[in-house]
Amino acid sequence: MDLFSQELTSPINILPQDGIVYYYGEVMEQLDAQKSFEQLFTQLPWQCDQAVVMGKLISTKRKVAWFGDDPFQYTYSQVTKQALPWAEDLLLLKVLVEEKTGEHYNSCLVNLYHSGEEGMAWHSDGEKDLKKEGAIASLSLGAERKFSFKHKENKQVVSLTLKQGSLLVMKGVTQQCWLHRLPPSKKVTEPRINLTFRTIVR
């Protein structure tokens, strides 16, 4: 583990075409990132995520908690969820992410992956409740994991490693043109928390 964070001076677009994904590197000091991880891990009201897959309601091992400015209802995977008021620790992280990315967000979906056995399958975050072409910022805490994008037409894959305390932002037509996923990994035994800050339209 690096004791000092490796933040990039100017973020780089890792996509070759049809969208913008800026990777900022580690925007938090490792000790602060660890502290935030522990606070969120022990304090958030984690729930299993639910989704409708092939007509059946399933519950994921991955846990989620969802926060927002208003008690928005948000539908994805055909299940409607309700946002909780911002937890204090989350608001501080939201301010950091807003400063770094120069964007505003009104909600946050927080994911907890207990180990590398849990991941997230190919998808894009193009739900109708989300602002069209709005930025989605992703802050990673805990175990480092691989993250991949796949172009919907030419199937090109771009992958990177999301380090503890790192920030990534998806913008523009990224959700229209690319899928993304968090592949499962047998090598990762430690938990990871990911925060995705989004803008929901009322």
Ligand SMILES: O=C(O)CCC(=O)C(=O)O
């Ligand atoms: O855990 C991650 O890094 C990605 C999560 C994600 O894609 C999502 O919540 O839509």
Ligand SMILES: [Fe+2]
């Ligand atoms: Fe996503």
